[in-house]
Structure formats: C-alpha cells, structure tokens
Amino acid sequence: xxxxxxxxxxxxxxxxxxxxxxxxxxxxxxxxxxxxxxxxxxxxxxxxxxxxxxxxxxxxxxxxxxxxxxxxxxxxxxxxxxxxxxxxxxxxxxxxxxxxxxxxxxxxxxxxxxxxxxxxxxxxxxxxxxxxxxxxxxxxxxxxxxxxxxxxxxxxxxxxxxxxxxxxxxxxxxxxxxxxxxxxxxxxxxxxxxxxxxxxxxxxxxxxxxxxxxxxxxxxxxxxxxxxxxxxxxxxxxxxxxxxxxxxxxxxxxxxxxxxxxxxxxxxxxxxxxxxxxxxxxxxxxxxxxxxxxxxxxxxxxxxxxxxxxxxxxxxxxxxxxxx
Amino acid sequence: xxxxxxxxxxxxxxxxxxxxxxxxxxxxxxxxxxxxxxxxxxxxxxxxxxxxxxxxxxxxxxxxxxxxxxxxxxxxxxxxxxxxxxxxxxxxxxxxxxxxxxxxxxxxxxxxxxxxxxxxxxxxxxxxxxxxxxxxxxxxxxxxxxxxxxxxxxxxxxxxxxxxxxxxxxxxxxxxxxxxxxxxxxxxxxxxxxxxxxxxxxxxxxxxxxxxxxxxxxxxxxxxxxxxxxxxxxxxxxxxxxxxxxxxxxxxxxxxxxxxxxxxxxxxxxxxxxxxxxxxxxxxxxxxxxxxxxxxxxxxxxxxxxxxxxxxxxxxxxxxxxxxxxx
Numbered sequence: 001x002x003x004x005x006x007x008x009x010x011x012x013x014x015x016x017x018x019x020x021x022x023x024x025x026x027x028x029x030x031x032x033x034x035x036x037x038x039x040x041x042x043x044x045x046x047x048x049x050x051x052x053x054x055x056x057x058x059x060x061x062x063x064x065x066x067x068x069x070x071x072x073x074x075x076x077x078x079x080x081x082x083x084x085x086x087x088x089x090x091x092x093x094x095x096x097x098x099x100x101x102x103x104x105x106x107x108x109x110x111x112x113x114x115x116x117x118x119x120x121x122x123x124x125x126x127x128x129x130x131x132x133x134x135x136x137x138x139x140x141x142x143x144x145x146x147x148x149x150x151x152x153x154x155x156x157x158x159x160x161x162x163x164x165x166x167x168x169x170x171x172x173x174x175x176x177x178x179x180x181x182x183x184x185x186x187x188x189x190x191x192x193x194x195x196x197x198x199x200x201x202x203x204x205x206x207x208x209x210x211x212x213x214x215x216x217x218x219x220x221x222x223x224x225x226x227x228x229x230x231x232x233x234x235x236x237x238x239x240x241x242x243x244x245x246x247x248x249x250x251x252x253x254x255x256x257x258x259x260x261x262x263x264x265x266x267x268x269x270x271x272x273x274x275x276x277x278x279x280x281x282x283x284x285x286x287x288x289x290x291x292x293x294x295x296x297x298x299x300x301x302x303x304x305x306x307x308x309x310x311x312x313x314x315x316x317x318x319x320x321x322x323x324x
Numbered sequence: 325x326x327x328x329x330x331x332x333x334x335x336x337x338x339x340x341x342x343x344x345x346x347x348x349x350x351x352x353x354x355x356x357x358x359x360x361x362x363x364x365x366x367x368x369x370x371x372x373x374x375x376x377x378x379x380x381x382x383x384x385x386x387x388x389x390x391x392x393x394x395x396x397x398x399x400x401x402x403x404x405x406x407x408x409x410x411x412x413x414x415x416x417x418x419x420x421x422x423x424x425x426x427x428x429x430x431x432x433x434x435x436x437x438x439x440x441x442x443x444x445x446x447x448x449x450x451x452x453x454x455x456x457x458x459x460x461x462x463x464x465x466x467x468x469x470x471x472x473x474x475x476x477x478x479x480x481x482x483x484x485x486x487x488x489x490x491x492x493x494x495x496x497x498x499x500x501x502x503x504x505x506x507x508x509x510x511x512x513x514x515x516x517x518x519x520x521x522x523x524x525x526x527x528x529x530x531x532x533x534x535x536x537x538x539x540x541x542x543x544x545x546x547x548x549x550x551x552x553x554x555x556x557x558x559x560x561x562x563x564x565x566x567x568x569x570x571x572x573x574x575x576x577x578x579x580x581x582x583x584x585x586x587x588x589x590x591x592x593x594x595x596x597x598x599x600x601x602x603x604x605x606x607x608x609x610x611x612x613x614x615x616x617x618x619x620x621x622x623x624x625x626x627x628x629x630x631x632x633x634x635x636x637x638x639x640x641x642x643x644x645x646x647x648x649x650x651x
Contacts, residue, residue, distance in 0.1 A: 140555075142524075144521065144524035144525045144532075144533050144551075144553065145521070145524065145525070145533040145534075145535070145549070145551045145553050147473075147549060149567075152574075193645065195517045195519075195537055195647070196537075197469075197537055197539070197545035197547070198545070199468040199469045199545060199569065202466075202468050202543055203468055203571050204571075207468075207569075207571065209468065209469040209545075209569045211469065211471055211537060211545065211547045213517065213519055213535045213537045213547065215519050219521060219524065221519045221520075221521055221524075221533055221534070221535050221551075222535075223471075223535050223547060223549055225471055225547075225567075227569065227574075229569065229574055231572075231573050231574060233574070240553075242525055242533075242551065242553030242554075242555070243525065244524075244525055244526075245555070246555040246557065247553065247554065247555045247558065319515075319647065320646075320647070321517065321645055321646060321647070
C-alpha cells in the first residue's frame with residue numbers, strides 16, 4: 001500500500017485528496033498546509049495526520065509518494081525537498097514558474113531513482129483521450145488547423161490570492177491555457193513558433209483573457225484560448241481539429257448528460273463520464289511505482305510544455321513572434 | 325421612386341440571393357443581367373425572371389444602380405464602368421484584391437458622384453445588430469478581447485484561383501469579421517499577425533487555413549480564424565462567431581445559430597435549415613433605400629478598403645512571420 005502525503009490543502013489539494021480515495025493501491029496518510037484552519041479541515045474531512053509543511057511531514061510521517069499541490073512558484077522548492085528525501089513525487093502543473101526553475105528540475109530528475117509524474121490532467125480526461133485516439137488513427141486524415149477554449153468561470157480562488165499575482169502564477173496562460181498547450185503538444189508534437197496576446201493590464205487582475213497562435217513543426221496551426229473572467233458562468237472547454245478528411249468537434253457544454261436546475265450544489269458534475277481524470281492521473285503514478293515504469297507525463301515532457309507557455313508569455317511581453 | 329437595378333456578373337453565388345431580394349422588394353426592379361460568361365448569365369436571368377444583356381453598356385443605360393458579383397479582381401473594371409454611366413454600385417466583398425484597385429474604385433465613384441456600397445450582409449443579421457446595440461449601451465463594459473471565426477467549406481471554382489480571388493481563405497473570410505469589429509467598436513486595426521497554410525486541408529494551391537492575431541487602436545486584442553475547415557459532411561456551409569470579452573461581461577455571438585436540423589436518409593445527409601431573418605434582404609433593402617433617400621452608404625468603399633487592408637497585411641505577415649503595423 002503506497003502511503004501518500006499531500007502538500008497544500010487548497011482547491012487542487014482537496015480535489016487530489018478526494019481522488020486518492022478512489023485510487024487502488026494507495027492511501028492518504030498525511031496532509032501538510034501552512035494554514036491551521038486548513039489542517040483542521042483536512043483532519044475533519046479525511047481523519048488523517050497533518051503537518052505544517054513538507055519538512056515536518058517527512059519527519060513525522062512515513063510516506064512513499066509526495067503529492068505537491070502548492071502554488072506554482074513553490075513547486076521547485078517543495079519538489080527539491082521531496083527529492084532530497086528520495087520520495088516518489090507527483091506535482092501539479094505547471095512544472096514551475098520560470099524556465100530556470102524548470103531546467104533545474106529537469107537536471108535534478110535525470111537519473112533520480114524514484115518516479116516523478118506531472119499533473120497535466122487533460123491527458124487523463126476521457127474526451128481528450130478519445131480525440132487523441134481519433135487523430136492518431138487518422139480518422140480525419142492529416143490535421144491542419146486546431147482550436148481550443150478553456151475557461152468561462154469565475155476567477156480561481158487561491159492562498160493569498162496568488163493567482164492574481166502574475167509573478168507567482170504566470171496568469172491565465174501559465175495556469176490555465178497551459179492545459180491545452182500540453183494537449184496540443186501531446187497530439188501534434190513540437191512547436192515551431194508562438195505569437196500570443198493577453199488582456200492583462202487592461203482590466204482588473206481578476207480578469208484575463210489570452211489568445212495564443214501556434215505553428216507546429218508538422219505545419220499544424222493552432223489557436224489556444226484561455227479565459228479567467230469574473231462573471232457568473234460555468235467553466236467549459238471546447239476543441240476542434242480540422243483535417244484533410246474531416247473535423248473533430250468537442251464542447252463540454254453539450255456533453256453533460258445531467259442538467260440540474262433545482263439543486264445548485266449538485267449542478268457541478270465532474271465531467272460527463274464516470275472516469276474522473278484526477279483519479280486517472282493519480283492512478284497512473286501509483287501504477288508506475290508498482291510496475292516500475294515511467295509515469296505518462298515526465299518532468300522533461302512537462303518542461304517542453306512549460307517552454308511553450310513561457311514563450312507565449314514572452315510574446316505577450318515583447319509583441320514579437322517567439323521561435324522555439 | 326422605383327429603383328432600376330442590374331447585375332454585372334453572377335460569378336459570386338450571393339448574386340442569386342440578392343436577386344431574390346430585389347424581386348421581393350416593391351421599390352425596385354431588376355432590369356437585367358450582364359455576365360461575361362454568357363451561358364451563366366442567360367441561365368441566371370431565367371432563374372431571376374429577368375433579361376440577359378450581351379452588352380454591359382446597354383444594361384447600364386437602363387438602370388440606376390448595379391450589383392457587382394464578379395470575381396474579386398474584376399470589381400474595379402466593373403465599378404469604373406458603372407461609375408462612367410452614372411450608376412450607383414453595390415459591390416460584393418472583398419472590395420478588390422489590391423489597395424490600388426480599391427482606391428481607384430472609391431475615386432471613380434466619388435468623381436462620378438455615384439454611391440459605392442460594399443456587401444457585408446452579416447451586418448444585417450438580427451443577432452449581429454442586437455449585439456451592436458448591446459455593446460453600444462455598455463452591456464459588458466469596455467471590450468478587451470474578441471475571438472472571431474468565419475469558417476467555411478472550400479468554395480472551389482474561381483475562389484481558389486490566386487489571380488481571380490486575390491487570395492484564399494484568408495482573403496475570403498477575414499473581411500466579414502474585421503468589418504463587424506470595426507463597425508461595432510468604431511476603431512481601426514493597428515497590427516496584424518497571421519499564420520497561413522496552402523493546401524493543408526484541401527487539394528488546392530491556395531491558402532485554405534489561417535489564423536490572425538490583431539490589435540485595435542484602443543488596445544483590444546482580436547483573433548480571427550478564416551479557415552476553410554468545414555468538411556464536406558458538415559451540416560452547413562460554415563459559421564460567423566464572435567466571443568467578446570468585456571470588463572463587465574462576455575457575449576458569445578453565433579450569427580447563424582438559428583437553425584433546425586434535418587436528418588435525411590434518402591439523401592444520406594444531415595443539414596441545418598435556417599429560420600433566421602434574411603440578412604441578404606436586409607442588405608438589399610438598405611442599398612435601395614440609400615438611393616431613394618439619397619443618403620450616404622451604410623457600408624462605404626473605405627469600409628471595404630479597410631477590411632481588405634487587414635487581409636493583405638495578414639498575407640504579408642504570414643510570408644515574413646512577423647506582425648505587421650497598419651497606419
């Protein structure tokens with residue numbers, strides 16, 4: 001039984017703790033959070049041990065896998081501590097806030113004896129797994145032009161409102177659109193060049209809309225759109241892949257088999273299918289440990305996606321096309 | 325006053341819809357059709373219940389106004405000819421294929437004191453007009469970002485001839501969305517970046533995929549997808565959509581959403597049927613009342629030129645892989 005320690009009990013940490021309950025072969029052993037109220041909440045929610053931070057967690061509790069759910073700018077330091085303790089690691093996306101942090105993690109992870117997986121959860125989302133399979137099987141011929149959208153809901157809530165601090169979060173491109181940048185890399189390979197625009201700076205920090213135009217080495221043209229808006233609305237995602245023989249079209253708004261109006265607290269369904277992507281991504285790392293195989297998303301792979309997202313940020317800053 | 329109207333060329337299929345509109349309106353009459361393609365002209369004249377003219381001059385002496393539905397690169401010669409005969413002009417989009425031609429058309433009409441209107445019928449779609457009104461009264465606050473699409477199926481014919489059309493998907497499908505945004509916000513585009521690809525989806529030697537990323541003078545960021553990316557099995561020809569993000573709200577506009585779906589086993593085909601009001605009828609009504617009321621065109625030659633300028637800049641950007649600044 002793999003004992004898991006979750007570091008960070010914010011929005012994503014709570015989702016991971018929930019998901020771990022459905023992953024065979026592991027158990028949630030401990031939750032670390034700097035906030036005493038969150039620690040109390042974790043105890044109440046899961047009846048597990050708690051710790052102040054990763055150091056205390058590693059001293060007091062025996063864990064095999066450290067699941068890092070802290071804000072992006074803390075990923076590197078927490079992951080380094082987990083590596084010093086020689087633990088298996090699962091870390092939320094993005095890999096890191098900066099290229100330097102990412103590069104250091106790539107170097108440290110080369111030759112590391114334990115498993116490290118990065119939480120690009122979209123790769124574990126059934127709709128996208130299905131789309132990838134269709135593309136790979138050539139159902140629509142050669143892919144030519146691609147569109148993705150992600151967003152539409154309210155601005156994310158985070159510890160000390162860190163999402164609103166660009167230096168800490170990287171804004172909507174590094175936190176949200178990166179899902180689709182990773183997805184597009186997974187489907188269409190290496191990116192040749194990036195040109196991106198963001199509304200950041202023209203509105204309050206709690207609204208950002210970004211559009212990223214990508215050209216892949218394969219020739220594929222993609223438009224990736226990420227939206228943090230502070231209006232009332234459901235989160236949704238869309239994807240379209242046009243190819244020489246047809247078109248794949250997906251819209252999460254039209255694929256929900258249950259629509260409720262009377263019971264608001266039940267209206268948030270996690271996806272339209274039984275398989276929960278958070279369960280699947282954590283199952284992947286647990287199985288990777290058991291089977292001694294690499295997890296689906298390696299540090300190196302996540303670094304490739306980070307490079308594209310940071311190139312997009314560079315483009316928004318300079319107004320120039322960034323070649324990769 | 326009954327406005328006498330003629331067609332100069334039926335090369336663009338919008339002519340048939342405009343012809344129906346002319347036949348449905350009381351204050352105008354369709355006098356006839358000149359088409360350099362005689363066979364097409366005769367057939368079109370039969371369909372529209374009007375006369376075919378083998379000589380454009382003969383038609384032009386009998387009408388007050390013409391609708392030009394020729395190939396894009398011939399808009400200039402037909403506009404200049406109409407102006408010479410003192411006829412008002414409704415010209416299909418894009419206005420032309422070069423800046424020089426567009427400027428010459430505007431000059432010719434101004435000098436001849438005839439009105440030049442460009443056919444951007446989407447302005448007359450009811451949902452589009454409603455969104456303009458919403459933006460005008462500040463329903464979503466200041467607009468900060470817009471993502472547009474004008475997808476289509478590959479139209480074939482002269483549309484894929486670089487000389488006759490002046491470009492492929494980027495030329496064909498950039499101008500509608502650019503025109504709507506200029507009209508909505510009253511601002512000009514100041515920069516254009518574009519990716520474009522030739523023959524990526526279809527067996528054509530012209531751009532069939534593109535992606536434009538632009539900025540307006542007020543700082544609003546805009547992207548536009550003009551790709552001919554709707555497959556043959558698509559239930560409709562394409563779309564015009566705008567996702568408009570403001571400081572206080574978001575509007576999702578799908579100009580052609582008012583459809584029901586027909587599943588037809590006999591034809592082995594699924595298709596969408598519109599129940600929306602006819603935007604082409606709106607355009608033609610506007611053009612005719614412009615003449616009867618003697619007012620300025622609601623869509624000017626300059627509007628046409630500005631939209632085409634963005635498409636031309638997109639081609640230049642795609643060639644050099646750098647954003648292009650517009651004056």
